[in-house]
Amino acid sequence: MGTILLKNLKNELENSIRKAVDLEEIVIVFSRPPDFKLGDIATPLSFELAKKLKKNPMQIAKDIVDTIILPEGIERAENSGGYINFFFDRKYFSKKTVMTIINENDSYGKGEEKKEKVMVEYSQPNTHKSFHIGHLRNVCLGDALANIMEFSGYPTVKANYIGDVGAHVAKCLWGYMKFYNGVVPEKNRGEFLGKVYSEADNKLKKSEDYQEEYKVVLKNLYEEDKRTMDVWRMTREWSLEEFNRIYKELGVNFDIFFYESEVKDEGTKIAKELLDKGVAKNKDGAVIVDLKEYGLDEFVILRSDGTALYSTKDLALAEKKFQDFKIDLSLYVVGSEQKFYFKQLFKTLELMGFSQAKRCYHLSYELVMLEEGKMSSREGNVVLYSELKDVVKKEALKQVRERNISNAESISEIVTLGALKYSMMKDNNKRIIFNWKKALDFEGDTAPYIQYAHARASSILKKIAVFTSEFEIDELNEKEYKLVSLLSELPEIVEKASIDYRPDYVSNYVYDVAKCFNEFYHECHVINAESNKEFRASLVKATKIVLHNALALLGIKAPEEM
């Protein structure tokens, strides 16, 4: 890992300020001035000090500006209404930044290697149900989060946890055996099961006789009746095949797959052990952990009939993660409706004595909804991932063909997946109201816009006969410098995203970079540049690297042309 210029400058500057102020225990906050003309970084420190020193903030700022010994690379400090604004040696900064990016290339933005091992659990689809656009949000967010953790230096394990047991499976199996027994669809077998599930659920609501039949299937499933298990294994495989096809298409690679069916027995054992240890207690035949003193109610960890619950299995899975995989941080990407549940789970893990319980984090996200309301696999009013992908792909293909580009098929695939993923990357505390018009929009704040900027940068570089990363800078104009300045921020953005678990920091950033590049591109010619030609070429290369690296964190490919 090379030097992170911007961060180093800030550190050195902080030291200089400390010396100038000569006070212990002050927190120095930096911000960006609203305009580059005012400086490169600023601090409102004097307002903070005014209280302590009982002096006018303007005077304090002036004193600091007069006495501070600035580190190398920072030209001057200015007092502006109490703010202290610092000006970089911009040519030096630009040259250093661009050269650093080009040298580090794919590693630019990478954080220092860390010892703590992270596991990100995401996707967690249920077999025997359809994979819809709500599931897509989870995969996109989870994969981006895992990529960000890894890039910021944590050894990271990408984990999936498949829900292959439970009532929904029994419903689907009942429906299959009742109405489709022996049917093996040619293709899209997973989707077929999704439809069977929805149909079964509907019919079960309407008939008590059906209910009785279903209960037998449920019992058979729990008791691992041979015939039922055969159908279960076959259909389960259909769903898994479909999931794997989707993951492959999305370019998502899990390191490990867990299955509910594999941890339920271990979970049952744990629940009983907790009962013996006194961590849990018996209530009406069920095993519960009393969390009332933590404001978390009672947590049921085993049914009174002795069968496993979601919680039972999650306890076993967590133990496996801590003990077998030796992870230090455990991140769960799961919908926000399970917030309370995860608080209970983490508290219980803590009571079980796992030190890692404090480093468990539930990254929650809100639903993807349709304009007419919530989607429900049960109701069957869902937009399937495959439907959405096909429609978007068709539009992308149409648009690529209009542009006369040779490998239309692969480019349109890249554009399609980029557009889908990027749209899922928004603030996870907000609902996404899905609509087709927006899904087919490739302009403005979208992935294709960013990919397009990358393609243009690539195109320029191809047209430059001799590329040299040796350059001097004459005069820097505003567009050039603004771009440099933004590019210098990637390492900090990645770091912040990994600390706050916020993939959207990266998606917002990469959009800003693309926008800034487009503005630069329109104002500053590169190939026929009258000045700064070599510098601009290098700047374009650096931009391409930053766009590529940031998009890669989001799991989005950066095409050479489009």
Added chain:
RNA sequence: GGACCAGUGGCCUAGUGGAUAUGGCGAUAGCCUCCUAAGCUAUAGGUCGGGGGUUCGAAUCCCCCCUGGUCCGCCA
């Protein structure tokens, strides 16, 4: 009833203690003999849900209220 999340121009959105609130969509007016127009430029559009408070400074923190959503299940 209790808890949590959200509320920013017509719509979507950035910003969670700092300077004049960021962009996008849509609208209007321009820019392809010039490195790809999936682009760029300009214009119009704002009680940052409402009201109090803390602070030198609040979209951001505290309190109350309104609206929408979620959870409080031996479902996941």
